[in-house]
Amino acid sequence: xxxxxxxxLLLTVLLSTExxxxxxxFPGVKNLMSNAEFSAAGLDRLSDEELxxxxxxxxxxxxxxxxxxxxxxxxVREASTKxxxxxxxxxxxxxxxxxxxxQLDNGQIWRQRLRGRYTYTGPPNPEVRITxxxxxxxxxxxxxxxxxxxxSPVR
Numbered sequence: 225x226x227x228x229x230x231x232x233l234l235l236t237v238l239l240s241t242e243x244x245x246x247x248x249x250f251p252g253v254k255n256l257m258s259n260a261e262f263s264a265a266g267l268d269r270l271s272d273e274e275l276x277x278x279x280x281x282x283x284x285x286x287x288x289x290x291x292x293x294x295x296x297x298x299x300v301r302e303a304s305t306k307x308x309x310x311x312x313x314x315x316x317x318x319x320x321x322x323x324x325x326x327q328l329d330n331g332q333i334w335r336q337r338l339r340g341r342y343t344y345t346g347p348p349n350p351e352v353r354i355t356x357x358x359x360x361x362x363x364x365x366x367x368x369x370x371x372x373x374x375x376s377p378v379r
Contacts, residue, residue, distance in 0.1 A: 251379065252279045255331045258310065307356035310367075312349045319344035320373055326364060328352070334364060338374035 254262055254275065262268055267275065311328040319342040320326075326334040334354065344350065344366060351367040354375065365372035 251331050253282060256309075307354075307362075309354040310351065311354075312351050314349065316348045317344055317350055325378070326352070326375065333378040334362070334375040335378050336373055337361065337376045340373055342371050342373065344369070344371075 252275070253267065257265070257267075267278070270278065309330075309332075311330045311332070314327040314329050320336050321341050322336065322339055324336040326336070328334070329349070346366075346368050353365045353367055355363055355365070357363055362375050362377065363372050364375040
């Protein structure tokens, strides 16, 4: 699709769904992807307006039409279980204690889902990996130590 048509389409979606997107904040594709993924997809060449239009479209798409793909498309079902997010915990981190909130450098916030305690004594701002289990739940693992706990996304 030629770029002017794509931009027009995305801006139309932005204007028609702007109010709905504001009701449920979406961290944006830039915060969901690594810098390498963002650049490899060519998204670093989009203007702020084009990127916002893409974000609005993604919210609308994943809220509606994507359900059909998850049911009917084997590739999409397999990809959904291969979810992996690498980031760092913002600031000082001492582990988890049952109701811990994890603020990540990419802007995402995750909440401890499973009971358990772990005392972390390493350097601040550790790298973490969040993966999806075969049952569809998420697990946060401190890369340095290999220790992990079940989590749920807050935003």
